[in-house]
Amino acid sequence: MEELRSKNCAVEMYKIIKEFNDVKANDNVDFFVKNGSIHGLLGENGAGKTTLMNVLYGLYHPEQGEICIKGKKCEIPSPTKAISLGIGMVHQHFMLARPFTIVENVMLGRKSRKGFLLDTKETAEELVALANKYKMKIDPYAKIWQLSVGEQQRVEILTALYQGAEILILDEPTAVLTPQEVDGLFETLREMKNDGKAIILITHKLEEILSIVDEVTVLRDGVMIGHVEVDCNTTKSSLTKMMVGRDVLFNFDKSLVEAGAKKLVIKDLKVLNDKNFLALDGFSLDINEGEILGLAGVDGNGQKELCEALTGIRHVESGEVKLDNINIENKPPLFAIEKGIAHIPEDRHITGLALGWSLKKNLIIKTFKANSKFGLIDEKKIEDRWEKAKIAYQIKANSGDDWARDLSGGNQQKVILARELENNPAILIANQPTRGLDIGATEYVRQKILDAKSEGTSVLLVSADLEEILQLSDRIAVIYDGKLMGILPSGSDVKEIGELMMGKKMEVEHDA
Amino acid sequence: MLSNIFTVSFFVSLFASTIRLATPILLPALGQIYTQRAGILNLSVEGMMTIGAVAGFTAAFYSGNLWLGILTGMVFGMLYSSLMAILSVTLRANQVIAGTALNILGAGLAVFFYRVIFGIQSLPPQVESFQMLKISVLSDIPIIGVILFQHNIIVYLAFLMVILTWFILEKTTFGLKIKAVGENPKAADSKGISVNKYRYFAILIGGLYAGAAGAFMSIGYLNIFTESIIGGRGFIAVAVVIFARFLPIRAMWGALLFGLASALQLRLQALGIGVPNQLMLMLPYALTIIALVLASKKAEFPSAYALPYSRKER
Numbered sequence: 001m002e003e004l005r006s007k008n009c010a011v012e013m014y015k016i017i018k019e020f021n022d023v024k025a026n027d028n029v030d031f032f033v034k035n036g037s038i039h040g041l042l043g044e045n046g047a048g049k050t051t052l053m054n055v056l057y058g059l060y061h062p063e064q065g066e067i068c069i070k071g072k073k074c075e076i077p078s079p080t081k082a083i084s085l086g087i088g089m090v091h092q093h094f095m096l097a098r099p100f101t102i103v104e105n106v107m108l109g110r111k112s113r114k115g116f117l118l119d120t121k122e123t124a125e126e127l128v129a130l131a132n133k134y135k136m137k138i139d140p141y142a143k144i145w146q147l148s149v150g151e152q153q154r155v156e157i158l159t160a161l162y163q164g165a166e167i168l169i170l171d172e173p174t175a176v177l178t179p180q181e182v183d184g185l186f187e188t189l190r191e192m193k194n195d196g197k198a199i200i201l202i203t204h205k206l207e208e209i210l211s212i213v214d215e216v217t218v219l220r221d222g223v224m225i226g227h228v229e230v231d232c233n234t235t236k237s238s239l240t241k242m243m244v245g246r247d248v249l250f251n252f253d254k255s256l257v258e259a260g261a262k263k264l265v266i267k268d269l270k271v272l273n274d275k276n277f278l279a280l281d282g283f284s285l286d287i288n289e290g291e292i293l294g295l296a297g298v299d300g301n302g303q304k305e306l307c308e309a310l311t312g313i314r315h316v317e318s319g320e321v322k323l324d325n326i327n328i329e330n331k332p333p334l335f336a337i338e339k340g341i342a343h344i345p346e347d348r349h350i351t352g353l354a355l356g357w358s359l360k361k362n363l364i365i366k367t368f369k370a371n372s373k374f375g376l377i378d379e380k381k382i383e384d385r386w387e388k389a390k391i392a393y394q395i396k397a398n399s400g401d402d403w404a405r406d407l408s409g410g411n412q413q414k415v416i417l418a419r420e421l422e423n424n425p426a427i428l429i430a431n432q433p434t435r436g437l438d439i440g441a442t443e444y445v446r447q448k449i450l451d452a453k454s455e456g457t458s459v460l461l462v463s464a465d466l467e468e469i470l471q472l473s474d475r476i477a478v479i480y481d482g483k484l485m486g487i488l489p490s491g492s493d494v495k496e497i498g499e500l501m502m503g504k505k506m507e508v509e510h511d512a
Numbered sequence: 513m514l515s516n517i518f519t520v521s522f523f524v525s526l527f528a529s530t531i532r533l534a535t536p537i538l539l540p541a542l543g544q545i546y547t548q549r550a551g552i553l554n555l556s557v558e559g560m561m562t563i564g565a566v567a568g569f570t571a572a573f574y575s576g577n578l579w580l581g582i583l584t585g586m587v588f589g590m591l592y593s594s595l596m597a598i599l600s601v602t603l604r605a606n607q608v609i610a611g612t613a614l615n616i617l618g619a620g621l622a623v624f625f626y627r628v629i630f631g632i633q634s635l636p637p638q639v640e641s642f643q644m645l646k647i648s649v650l651s652d653i654p655i656i657g658v659i660l661f662q663h664n665i666i667v668y669l670a671f672l673m674v675i676l677t678w679f680i681l682e683k684t685t686f687g688l689k690i691k692a693v694g695e696n697p698k699a700a701d702s703k704g705i706s707v708n709k710y711r712y713f714a715i716l717i718g719g720l721y722a723g724a725a726g727a728f729m730s731i732g733y734l735n736i737f738t739e740s741i742i743g744g745r746g747f748i749a750v751a752v753v754i755f756a757r758f759l760p761i762r763a764m765w766g767a768l769l770f771g772l773a774s775a776l777q778l779r780l781q782a783l784g785i786g787v788p789n790q791l792m793l794m795l796p797y798a799l800t801i802i803a804l805v806l807a808s809k810k811a812e813f814p815s816a817y818a819l820p821y822s823r824k825e826r
Contacts, residue, residue, distance in 0.1 A: 095699035096699060097815075099812065100692070105699075107688060108700065116685060
């Protein structure tokens with residue numbers, strides 16, 4: 001059996017154990033990938049997918065285990081070794097130096113033909129030739145920061161191919177792409193597969209597994225749960241069950257709430273980003289009472305700046321924002337808090353929580369006044385508040401005095417939800433509320449957002465995850481380059497949203 | 513009265529002096545461009561220079577060979593910077609704290625060894641410093657010849673290093689790797705570049721340049737060693753790097769600007785203009801503050817500036 005396996009296997013990993021501080025991130029994992037195939041590596045966050053691949057790529061050294069590449073037993077102590085064995089990796093967070101040009105980034109990983117001097121021109125020419133072979137278009141002298149996320153990913157793939165990768169690992173490659181870009185990526189991957197290359201796709205998205213992958217290995221809590229060939233009998237629910245260990249509901253009941261009057265009116269908003277460029281350029285949008293308005297868009301098109309302007313933490317250059325007919329732009333953050341504007345920020349570690357503070361204090365960070373007596377903090381009141389929140393939001397923590405830093409991502413987000421949803425806010429601004437959470441926590445957060453809506457809260461849901469937007473939203477707005485591209489009804493076609501996300505403006509139908 | 517002061521010969525000597533005074537700022541600044549580009553903020557330049565000054569002086573004093581003096585200054589500057597490399601790269605200490613501590617230690621060590629070697633003498637020991645090297649033909653050009661081509665050899669070499677530094681950073685694989693470990697160490701690591709190795713290189717090169725500049729001060733500019741010989745030039749060099757946005761050619765202009773300020777205050781003091789000399793002395797330092805405030809807004813710092821790197825952390 002093993003003989004047979006070796007003959008057409010690009011990668012064989014036997015009994016891999018990798019520990020971090022006594023926690024087994026990989027526990028006796030076996031993993032095999034055939035030549036000329038696309039192999040899915042499926043699992044929740046923290047299941048050990050990335051760890052396993054970092055072992056294969058030489059970034060981590062396993063405590064135990066054996067690796068064979070193309071049937072030959074290998075030690076992989078470093079990425080250099082991995083590259084020389086024909087292994088390439090496209091990381092989730094791109095490994096690119098942003099002020100460098102494309103060709104400079106490519107040259108980093110290899111020896112120059114001119115010894116000490118850079119062989120920029122030759123490398124650039126070869127790179128363009130390689131890109132053409134896989135029907136990609138690049139300008140080798142473009143700087144990385146000038147490129148879209150999808151283009152940066154192409155650079156990463158090209159770099160790996162240029163280094164002679166026969167085995168390509170892609171870590172969550174579609175998380176940052178528009179639907180059209182995903183199609184383009186899959187096209188390239190199929191092309192490479194036909195070339196006889198082995199491709200490993202790390203993902204937690206089931207649609208991807210079903211649409212492009214030949215075989216799938218599922219990990220849960222560091223253990224290999226199963227290995228399946230994907231065919232017409234493979235279903236989403238069977239894969240989910242392997243991945244989570246129980247059934248998960250994917251269909252939420254959207255309670256139909258009649259859309260009410262206009263709650264929040266944003267008009268011709270102009271806002272600068274941190275680099276003093278216009279992040280929002282005449283952005284207008286209305287949010288009705290009791291609806292969830294999903295704002296779709298590729299990251300970095302002004303979403304963050306919009307949320308910050310609405311919550312009073314970013315200066316508005318011109319335009320206005322009205323909540324119940326009261327202007328709220330350029331007011332201090334406290335004003336927004338008192339008017340009932342709740343905010344789930346994009347990054348829970350930077351703006352969402354004070355990581356070095358206790359959970360209790362994080363809960364009342366916006367309401368110190370209400371939780372103090374004669375200017376002193378009312379410890380008893382805070383303790384009560386924590387006990388209530390802990391039960392209501394099923395927060396897993398030993399005590400309210402634990403540091404926020406020590407909680408898992410899901411539990412951290414629950415603390416933020418408990419804080420923001422206190423006293424039924426008028427508006428909830430949720431920016432990427434489930435980013436980086438596992439399926440269980442994602443399900444929970446989405447349910448809470450729906451609950452808030454049925455309590456009468458209007459929700460602005462900003463997300464790069466179209467699945468999330470489609471699941472929750474009553475209407476879908478699309479932002480591109482700081483402008484509103486159009487508004488679509490719930491249940492719209494993914495392709496149509498995708499086109500708007502790439503900047504194609506909606507054709508306005510005139511009543512002729 | 514002013515027309516009596518601002519004569520042609522005043523300006524000629526002012527600008528010639530500017531170039532001389534820019535040298536001990538330019539050299540360490542060029543070295544720190546490597547170091548800072550690799551993501552290391554080394555605040556101990558002043559200390560490294562003092563070490564270089566005493567080492568260079570001692571070697572030149574006992575051997576009578578000035579080149580051996582410069583070389584010894586470079587070696588000791590580099591040896592001393594290896595402490596910073598161990599602290600900031602291997603032990604991943606906070607760079608501001610490590611640099612500040614090493615700065616104090618460096619100045620202390622330098623003076624300590626000077627006292628041990630030379631004792632306390634009524635007249636400080638002296639060396640014969642580098643002679644002016646007139647470049648034939650060019651140095652005979654009126655005005656420009658005097659300003660540009662009548663210096664000692666270290667001055668010429670320092671300005672040649674500007675081009676060399678630019679070339680290494682922009683045109684060689686070594687330079688690209690130095691920049692990469694400061695910009696995105698994780699990416700560099702994933703491409704098989706040893707982040708620690710290149711950060712060590714970058715810090716040691718910084719030490720080499722600083723040591724050379726220190727030795728220049730004791731045997732190329734003055735011919736004695738004193739405790740306060742460096743006089744804040746190390747810190748000004750760090751400021752020049754940021755002012756120059758980590759570019760060698762801009763660093764040259766920065767160093768010249770500070771050279772001009774120093775030269776001007778020396779001359780105005782000597783002329784006895786009715787301004788308290790304490791205010792004059794402030795000129796280069798006040799300029800540092802202004803330049804930093806204006807330039808640091810625009811400076812694009814390397815993304816991993818002053819951050820230790822470890823593969824395990826994300």
